[in-house]
Amino acid sequence: MRTHNDFLQVIPMIRFFRSALLRAVSVLAFATPALANVDIQHWTAANGARVYFVESHVLPILDVQVDFDAGSARDPEGRSGLAGMTHGLLDSGAGGLDEDALAEKLSDLGARLSGSADNDRAGLSLRTLASAREREGALALMRTVLTAPEFPAAVLEREKARAIASLREADTKPDQIGAKRFAKALYGDHPYGRSATVESIAAITCDDVLAHYRRHYVASRAVVSIVGDVTREQAEAIALQLTGDLPAGEPLPPIADVTMPKAATERVAHPANQSHIFVGQPVTRRGDPDFFPLQVGNYILGGGGFVSRLTKEVREKRGYAYSVYSYFSPQRQPGPFQIGLQTQRAQAADALKVVDETLASFIAKGPTADELKAAKRNLVDGFSLRLDSNRKLLDSLATIGFYGLPLDWLSKFQERVEAVTAAQVKEAFQRRLSADHMVRVIVAGD
The missing domain is CATH 3.30.830.10 (Metalloenzyme, LuxS/M16 peptidase-like)
Structure with missing residues (x-):
């Protein structure tokens, strides 16, 4: 997932904050001790998505994250790196917008769309102003990226070339060589022990990416986390807005148990x-x-x-x-x-x-x-x-x-x-x- 221009994104936020700054600073002076007693609200949406919400009106900001059971442990044999590649391509084109158009719209709203992927999970996160125009516009873009990615073939080939070049460089560095060999020594053939290779990345096709997305980015396994300046009613609507158009999804087999290595x-x-x-x-x-x-x-x-x-x-x-x-x-x-x-x-x-x-x-x-x-x-x-x-x-x-x-x-x-x-x-x-x-x-x- 590429990070968009931070400077352009922050300009609208600066303008908005001028009127709220004194109030925010005065509240923040008393906010930290209260965090020890975080009130987490939790519910399951009608489509099966699990939602976790912390209501906070200290700052006029909304942070949202949607995670899926779509990490690298779900990579098929011979396709190590597929989960990361699929995740990284979500914002390369969606809903008729190419990656530049998506980035420009986010910049105009002062919003930031990012994400992460690891062994277990992959997901997107959004930071936006909580004011109606910015919030609604940013959430609509996040929904588009989550529910209507296009995975352009040309972008896939570009990103595969970048990944392969990065892997070849990493394979010369002792720290990165060691990290890969250590994971393999700990986990063997378990999914946690696999690392992307030049060969596995080169083998990834558009069909692989689409199949991974369709199987794993589903409502029943979505976890929606919301923190910020919205009400419970608004949070419920946000969770459904972001996941309502996703398919329910089929159950996944559990990740294999880890076998302890020998010394x-x-x-x-x-x-x-x-x-x-x-x-x-x-x-x-x-x-x-x-x-x-x-x-x-x-x-x-x-x-x-x-x-x-x-x-x-x-x-x-x-x-x-x-x-x-x-x-x-x-x-x-x-x-x-x-x-x-x-x-x-x-x-x-x-x-x-x-x-x-x-x-x-x-x-x-x-x-x-x-x-x-x-x-x-x-x-x-x-x-x-x-x-x-x-x-x-x-x-x-x-x-x-x-x-x-x-x-x-x-x-x-x-x-x-x-x-x-x-x-x-x-x-x-x-x-x-x-x-x-x-x-x-x-x-x-x-």
């Missing part, structure tokens, strides 16, 4: 001066009951930047790397736990040994009382920054909706972090991470 170390030859090291295994699904202990523990292990154990051991004490990190990435199927760093190739073995020892120690002993207290305080205090704009709130709302998380997930986040104990962190790490399944990929290692 292994893979070395990839590359002439780079620095080794790129990836360590991890599949761990968590969305909604995992261990989510909060794992997140608190990961902050201590490698997610907390300069205060993390990995940074202290790898960077500060030994100078092996400028940066070292760890994270959990929950998905519909178990997403990865990953540790990553770059280091001089002559010291890669030593750096990896320190990583292994630091991880093993944390799993065996868990956090100290001081580490736990500091981690919880940082996560609780930083939580408001994750919700300090409609756009960020929309991202969280869309995740809650797509993965079916509890409606109080945001409201209870800080409380659930505070409730985590050192014993829970230790038990969760011991339960979920195993040396028997830990995979290592080293690009440019001796």
Whole structure:
């Protein structure tokens, strides 16, 4: 999905905001604490679309996102990259408008249409002024792109050429080589382990794109997230406006279960001066009951930047790397736990040994009382920054909706972090991470 000219889009917004600016600033001064108690309204539309709505009149802005079960895990065998290609072509022509005409109309309204696609989902998001003319015009364009894309053959060939050129460049870069090999090492032939290749992109046809769109962009699997300056009645109408012309759709088979990998170390030859090291295994699904202990523990292990154990051991004490990190990435199927760093190739073995020892120690002993207290305080205090704009709130709302998380997930986040104990962190790490399944990929290692 291409991003349209930001400067042109923002001019109408600036004019509109002049009269509302003082009111908005005064309200914002008191808005952030209230975000801890986000009131999420949820219903299922008559066509089966699931709708999640947060009413907010702080700013005259409307943010909308529509997601579908249309991520890369749905790519057919031999067509890796199809989901991303289909998603990227939605605004290349729709409803008799070519891509330039669509971009111009959005610019005239001061609206921004964008989107994203990952393993699990693909969708479009819209930001527009909430005033009637701008809102109605922008929503009509979003509806056109969602329900009447044309997928011009010439644009498909252009985008395939761009994707192939990008892939060929990526296949020379150690970090991107490592990321692909790491995903393959974790997931094997599971859809999460597949990556687009020059061959798979070249094989995509207009019929493939149209078939993917028709099968996956359907009302019964649409998740509509709405945040902003509209009423519940208006939100109900918006959800139906955007999805009402989509077909109901047929049930999809579930994504295959992940098979845990066997512990292994893979070395990839590359002439780079620095080794790129990836360590991890599949761990968590969305909604995992261990989510909060794992997140608190990961902050201590490698997610907390300069205060993390990995940074202290790898960077500060030994100078092996400028940066070292760890994270959990929950998905519909178990997403990865990953540790990553770059280091001089002559010291890669030593750096990896320190990583292994630091991880093993944390799993065996868990956090100290001081580490736990500091981690919880940082996560609780930083939580408001994750919700300090409609756009960020929309991202969280869309995740809650797509993965079916509890409606109080945001409201209870800080409380659930505070409730985590050192014993829970230790038990969760011991339960979920195993040396028997830990995979290592080293690009440019001796």
